[in-house]
Amino acid sequence: MASITLEGLKKTYSGDVHAVKGIDLQIEDGEFVVLVGPSGCGKSTLLRMVAGLETITEGTLKIGDRVVNKLEPAERDIAMVFQNYALYPHMTVYNNLAYGLKNRGFKKEDIEKRVRIAAKMLEIEDFLERKPRKLSGGQRQRVAMGRALVREPAAFLFDEPLSNLDAKLRVQMRVEIKQLQRRLKTTSLYVTHDQLEAMTLGDRLVVLNAGQIEQVGTPMEIYSHPASMFVAGFIGSPAMNMLPVDYLKAQGTNGLLDNLPDGTDVVGIRPDDMHLAPPTALHLTVDSTLALFEAAGAESHLYVTLADSDQPTVIRVSGQPPVAEGETLRFFVTRDALHPFNSVTGKRTGD
Amino acid sequence: MVENRPWANLIAHIVLISGVALVAFPVYVAIVASTHSLSGLLQGTLPLLPGGHGIENYTRMWQAGVSNAGAPPAALMLWNSFIMAMAITVGKLSISLLSAFAIVYFRFRFRMFFFWVIFVTLMLPVEVRIIPTFQVVADLKMLNSFAGLSIPLIASATATFLFRQFFMTIPEEMLEAARVDGAGPLKFFKDILMPLSVTNIAALFVIMFIYGWNQYLWPLIITTDPDYYTIVMGIQRMTSEENPQWQLVMAAVVMAALPPVLVILFMQRLFVKGLTETEK
Incomplete structure (x- = not known):
């Protein structure tokens, strides 16, 4: 159990490639923090720097009160779950779990005890004598988790651990990881590019882009108050619609757009904040043509083109509304659904 | 299918069977010839059915050898060949495993340079470097010794290269997982790499053993003491006599062929076990 402190962490590869450009982050004891971002944003590199698998070019990394910049992974008291599990193929599941403990000079009885406890927790007791290749993807995933668990480390590091599983298993494992972490209260750092995983797992999210932090906050904070156009577009699916203020004003306004913060030239609107029925509150009205109708069961996605514009826009409504492709739709947006941005800086201007 | x-x-079988016959016939002749007396062999046509002198020939070759041809007892020569082949095999495997490990997993200066140096030696078989090597071995006073027989043949570019290729197919995460699990480089080598390489080691063991067993020119030039003669050069000595005793030569040939087969x-x-147990 320990906090993890990142101070001005930088990673520069030879050839002047800046993979991580100065990260400051404080992860509290027992907290579950998710690093999320598009591929190539440096999230995996950052995690591997914390693990000790990549050297730190600049900055300070503390686990607990210890500066661990120069320590080997094994000395940092962390455990890592890899994307492809990296189980030792020639060892039984039992030995896979026990290997790290053996190397640390644990006594045989202690190893036995810890492996049994971890196996029980992950429900892999029946496979202990099998080799990894005789296990299914989900079972391998559990073994990989078990290998991290038996060590009782100060922190868990997860490197996209669910991305090799099929959709159903992914949801199930996601829930289990969350419950496990709640129970053990071990500080965890989790890397993913899947925003749904990020939203559901993390106590806090760190949205990374191009080696820098875009925003840190609880999932709901980030969803309801994205700090930049990047975060707004990255979190939430379908992505937030970005409409120029000038266009909305030209569509006829009723004063609703007049009190936007200074510098706002783009407003973001979540697909589910665009209503087909007029609300009672003061609202904007925009006309559009339905280009594509996508029924997704409990909800539908309407891909529309706005009138006098070729701006693609998505609307999400629950159920299946009685609309046909090519039809003209009028939708309504209230003031509190508008996220004001400045398109030059890419930052949120207020609210 | x-x-x-x-x-x-039918045609496929005829082709295959004649192929087998072509390969097996000389072996059969050798075995048959080793069971006849010398006079039986020199009567003109080669007998194709086993004769009655087998035990006598083998016992004589095994215990006494052909001293006037400079061939000590086969038992001694087989033992010498075995020691030499084992030393070469084990030496080659250990050195090439370790050097491949160093080249793949350590970032040191001139890494690629050293790899290419090893690789280039592939082009230099024993015969090419035999005179300078002899000079070195003679200066080190290793003539007429097992060290002299085996050490100069131990460095192996082929095995190093093959192990390098194999190590590069092992996912990097395996090394990283081992590092997180607290295994240092040697522990990783011993606990992870070696067990994963069993199949390759076994295959190379066979190749290297046969290579060592069949060494002819090198033992011939560095041994003058019959105590260190190997079976392959012993056979050569017996055949270069004025009136070779073919039945004994053939007995020696059959005995020389057995150990590689057993290996x-x-x-x-x-x-085969390795292949079925460690996929992925």
Whole structure:
């Protein structure tokens, strides 16, 4: 159990490639923090720097009160779950779990005890004598988790651990990881590019882009108050619609757009904040043509083109509304659904 | 494949069987010849059925050898060959495993340079460097010793290269997982790499053993003491006599051929087992 402190962490590869450009982050004891971002944003590199698998070019990394910049992974008291599990193929599941403990000079009885406890927790007791290749993807995933668990480390590091599983298993494992972490209260750092995983797992999210932090906050904070156009577009699916203020004003306004913060030239609107029925509150009205109708069961996605514009826009409504492709739709947006941005800086201007 | 073409089947079998016969016939002749007396062999036509002198020939070759041809007892020569072949095999495997490990997993200066240096030596078989090597071995006073027989042949670019290629197919995460699990480089080598390489080691063991066993020129030039003669050069000595005793030569040939066969049979089990147990 320990906090993890990142101070001005930088990673520069030879050839002047800046993979991580100065990260400051404080992860509290027992907290579950998710690093999320598009591929190539440096999230995996950052995690591997914390693990000790990549050297730190600049900055300070503390686990607990210890500066661990120069320590080997094994000395940092962390455990890592890899994307492809990296189980030792020639060892039984039992030995896979026990290997790290053996190397640390644990006594045989202690190893036995810890492996049994971890196996029980992950429900892999029946496979202990099998080799990894005789296990299914989900079972391998559990073994990989078990290998991290038996060590009782100060922190868990997860490197996209669910991305090799099929959709159903992914949801199930996601829930289990969350419950496990709640129970053990071990500080965890989790890397993913899947925003749904990020939203559901993390106590806090760190949205990374191009080696820098875009925003840190609880999932709901980030969803309801994205700090930049990047975060707004990255979190939430379908992505937030970005409409120029000038266009909305030209569509006829009723004063609703007049009190936007200074510098706002783009407003973001979540697909589910665009209503087909007029609300009672003061609202904007925009006309559009339905280009594509996508029924997704409990909800539908309407891909529309706005009138006098070729701006693609998505609307999400629950159920299946009685609309046909090519039809003209009028939708309504209230003031509190508008996220004001400045398109030059890419930052949120207020609210 | 499900096919029913009797003619194709028949032709395929004829081709295969004649191939086998072509390879097996000389071996058969050697075995038959080793069971006749010398006079039986020199009567003109080579007998194709076993004679009655087998035990006598083998016992004589095994215990006494052909001293006037400079061939000590086969028992001694087989033992010498075995020691030399084992030393070469084990030496080659350990050195090439370690050097491949160094080249793949350590970032040191001139890494690629060293790799290419090793690789270039592939082009230099023993015969090319035999004079300077002899000079070095003679200066080190290793003539007429097992060290002299085996050490100069131990460095192996082939095995190093093959192990390097194999190590590069092992996912990097395996090393990283081991590092997180607290395994240092040597522990990783011993606990992870070696067990994963069993199949390759077994296959190379066979190749290297046969290579060592069949060494002829090198033992011939560095041994003058009959105590260190190997079976392959012993056979050569017996045949270069004025009136070779063919029945004894053939007995020696059959005995010389056996150990490699045994090694293959024994190792085959190991690498078939290895193949089925460590995929992925």
